[in-house]
Amino acid sequence: MRQSRLFTKTRREAPSDEVAKNAQLLVRAGYIHKEMAGVYDYLPLGLRALNNIIALIREEMNALGGEEVFLSTLQDSEIWKKSGRWDDEAVDIWFKTKLKNGSELGLGNTHEEALTALMKEHIVSYKDLPRYVYQFQNKFRNETRAKSGIMRTREFIMKDLYSFSRDSTEHAAFYEKAAAAYERIFKRAGIGDKTYRTFASGGSFSKYSHEYQAVSAAGEDVIYIDKKRRLAVNKEVYDDPEVYASAGIEKSSLVEAKAIEVGNIFTLGTRFSDALGLSYKDKEGKPTPVFMGSYGIGPGRLMGTIVELMADEKGLVWPESVAPFAYHLVSLGREGDEVSRAADALYSDMRKAGIEVLYDDRDARAGEKFAESDLLGIPKRIVVGKEAAETGVFEVVERATGAVVKTPRAMLTTP
Amino acid sequence: MRQSRLFTKTRREAPSDEVAKNAQLLVRAGYIHKEMAGVYDYLPLGLRALNNIIALIREEMNALGGEEVFLSTLQDSEIWKKSGRWDDEAVDIWFKTKLKNGSELGLGNTHEEALTALMKEHIVSYKDLPRYVYQFQNKFRNETRAKSGIMRTREFIMKDLYSFSRDSTEHAAFYEKAAAAYERIFKRAGIGDKTYRTFASGGSFSKYSHEYQAVSAAGEDVIYIDKKRRLAVNKEVYDDPEVYASAGIEKSSLVEAKAIEVGNIFTLGTRFSDALGLSYKDKEGKPTPVFMGSYGIGPGRLMGTIVELMADEKGLVWPESVAPFAYHLVSLGREGDEVSRAADALYSDMRKAGIEVLYDDRDARAGEKFAESDLLGIPKRIVVGKEAAETGVFEVVERATGAVVKTPRAMLTTP
Numbered sequence: 001m002r003q004s005r006l007f008t009k010t011r012r013e014a015p016s017d018e019v020a021k022n023a024q025l026l027v028r029a030g031y032i033h034k035e036m037a038g039v040y041d042y043l044p045l046g047l048r049a050l051n052n053i054i055a056l057i058r059e060e061m062n063a064l065g066g067e068e069v070f071l072s073t074l075q076d077s078e079i080w081k082k083s084g085r086w087d088d089e090a091v092d093i094w095f096k097t098k099l100k101n102g103s104e105l106g107l108g109n110t111h112e113e114a115l116t117a118l119m120k121e122h123i124v125s126y127k128d129l130p131r132y133v134y135q136f137q138n139k140f141r142n143e144t145r146a147k148s149g150i151m152r153t154r155e156f157i158m159k160d161l162y163s164f165s166r167d168s169t170e171h172a173a174f175y176e177k178a179a180a181a182y183e184r185i186f187k188r189a190g191i192g193d194k195t196y197r198t199f200a201s202g203g204s205f206s207k208y209s210h211e212y213q214a215v216s217a218a219g220e221d222v223i224y225i226d227k228k229r230r231l232a233v234n235k236e237v238y239d240d241p242e243v244y245a246s247a248g249i250e251k252s253s254l255v256e257a258k259a260i261e262v263g264n265i266f267t268l269g270t271r272f273s274d275a276l277g278l279s280y281k282d283k284e285g286k287p288t289p290v291f292m293g294s295y296g297i298g299p300g301r302l303m304g305t306i307v308e309l310m311a312d313e314k315g316l317v318w319p320e321s322v323a324p325f326a327y328h329l330v331s332l333g334r335e336g337d338e339v340s341r342a343a344d345a346l347y348s349d350m351r352k353a354g355i356e357v358l359y360d361d362r363d364a365r366a367g368e369k370f371a372e373s374d375l376l377g378i379p380k381r382i383v384v385g386k387e388a389a390e391t392g393v394f395e396v397v398e399r400a401t402g403a404v405v406k407t408p409r410a411m412l413t414t415p
Numbered sequence: 416m417r418q419s420r421l422f423t424k425t426r427r428e429a430p431s432d433e434v435a436k437n438a439q440l441l442v443r444a445g446y447i448h449k450e451m452a453g454v455y456d457y458l459p460l461g462l463r464a465l466n467n468i469i470a471l472i473r474e475e476m477n478a479l480g481g482e483e484v485f486l487s488t489l490q491d492s493e494i495w496k497k498s499g500r501w502d503d504e505a506v507d508i509w510f511k512t513k514l515k516n517g518s519e520l521g522l523g524n525t526h527e528e529a530l531t532a533l534m535k536e537h538i539v540s541y542k543d544l545p546r547y548v549y550q551f552q553n554k555f556r557n558e559t560r561a562k563s564g565i566m567r568t569r570e571f572i573m574k575d576l577y578s579f580s581r582d583s584t585e586h587a588a589f590y591e592k593a594a595a596a597y598e599r600i601f602k603r604a605g606i607g608d609k610t611y612r613t614f615a616s617g618g619s620f621s622k623y624s625h626e627y628q629a630v631s632a633a634g635e636d637v638i639y640i641d642k643k644r645r646l647a648v649n650k651e652v653y654d655d656p657e658v659y660a661s662a663g664i665e666k667s668s669l670v671e672a673k674a675i676e677v678g679n680i681f682t683l684g685t686r687f688s689d690a691l692g693l694s695y696k697d698k699e700g701k702p703t704p705v706f707m708g709s710y711g712i713g714p715g716r717l718m719g720t721i722v723e724l725m726a727d728e729k730g731l732v733w734p735e736s737v738a739p740f741a742y743h744l745v746s747l748g749r750e751g752d753e754v755s756r757a758a759d760a761l762y763s764d765m766r767k768a769g770i771e772v773l774y775d776d777r778d779a780r781a782g783e784k785f786a787e788s789d790l791l792g793i794p795k796r797i798v799v800g801k802e803a804a805e806t807g808v809f810e811v812v813e814r815a816t817g818a819v820v821k822t823p824r825a826m827l828t829t830p
Binding site for chain 2: 005006007008009030033035036039040041042043044047050065067068069070071072073074075076095096097098099100105107114118119121122123124128131133138140142144154155
């Protein structure tokens, strides 16, 4: 798209009310807007990056056999009372509201209850299992503090997948497949080398759960890493001797690090199917509770984590898989001159080839344009100056490394 | 996709708690699930149809020069107090909630305030205008009654576009372009011939607004139609003599009808830019309030309207543009037999050709499969029986008309 048509403006200074690096840079670059503490809007560039993350996760969920749904935010108290999670004492991050008739509703902070209740209408026999159902849907959590930018917010889109299996064996096989999909997601999103499968508490559901923790000074968690085996242990289970037997690692070989939780996978067992009465008839016709798991990733938090891990002192740095555009075409011409005509023509040819390009077609100083281009963080910058316009050979600058490659025009207009 | 892998089941009977035809059929067909009165979940087939509607609208909004964003549900009271729309007396469908510190938040029922406040950071001079910004985003409205299925719900995705223009002239030109885009949307969604541009009250913003009203006995509105000129007048302005001058129609030529409001476009003028201080510097440097408009379509309501207008006694009927799949491939074979192998091979070749096909690969009686296929409403059904498997010529049944066309295999596997 033409940058002259992009409504967002960048800022030189970080907003004074943001302490997290991800929010400072994303606000400066016009990717997001802060509505209030812990609540952000996604602006055109930010929404493109977010949607790229969503598309990448969706591919992996579909490859797992996931079926996509979209559940409601408004939650009836009834099903949550059945699972014992309605009271504010049980779940301390509820946002609640009221219908005109006075009955209380909740804003969904997760969807185990709603989906378990829904599946009762669709699971009858063992032939209806296993099933994997997921969504990308807004969650609401009444966090007391919100200082981590888009990494911990009061409202955020979450990918939550729920698995419905016949028994713990069938569940365990899927759980490992889901774990492998999670590893692919973080690798594809450019943070695979810094992200560790981490043993964590299973809460009230099972002995352990697994988190995916990306090592970063901005993290709120402390983990202990076995780099060689690419496994880690969350501080919350660090003193539990059993975890080392389960993980097959030695406590003495671990290294402490701060980390950001970018995903988690849980064995729920029959916790919710028992509470809400989700059972199937086995081959002998015997009613049996469905064995469940849940698998979460917050695309917004993942986007914030990528910023924390990859951005540099000049601004954002996006991996190609997430970047709002593959190329940033920066014209150094003035409206109507030869350089500007060459840039226009290159933009037009790149678009025809289906290449995603942001075209800085504005009249502004070169230094200003380059600084802004660095801030936006698009992976490759093509500079169109007088020489390039004349020779048809363009300087392509890699944002992450600063490496410059002289590239002939034909290579830039080939899909 | 293989129907054996689809988690949803269909029902023979309409749920007793639904009075609206759209909800009865969509629940029976497994497209949606009722969470509570006025709150629905979208299941895989329903979400596919909804996403097709969203994609169609998005194309038209992008063609208008719209830039997509995603704003928050949680709303700070401050901006709404400035516009005078925070109090429940001013807006009687608020859902409100509270932060831990006790401050009240609203759940967005529309986004004029939020977007106007946001644009203050990005609009400075006349060079920054016009701008067109839109989103697909969940709205929350505390409706007293909710009896129209997915056509009037307490929580729903809305496409809301807001225009920011220099003055009323620039605005008026865009308003007509947006009106033309709306007409294309309803035409592409298969309800163009029943949908009328309708003069309605402009509320507190301007003399008139325009609604798009689809004629249906299920409608909650009463309109008066000039069929020849394809215009209508909402009952609320029927007795206003000025409307006939504006519309260029004769009151005496109008025909009364019930109708469903499927879209609306509003001239907002400077109502919100004045209240929130959104101004730009004109060519002389003089601060001038931005002239605004808003343009809404609820994709879910549009989906419900399509059901109301097109479904028949056998079930749903989708236009191709909205249908979750283009083809319903129904195998009459049994697992492993010749017919089932022919159906498998056809399914595989159609998928390779990129054709969207739901494949009923289940062992079930033909009559049951056909009844279910009618209920699902996919535009074209391909029947694979013994003769088709042998000859390679398949019966393709058009859902809307029942017309049967003998079609050679090669025609079905060509994109």
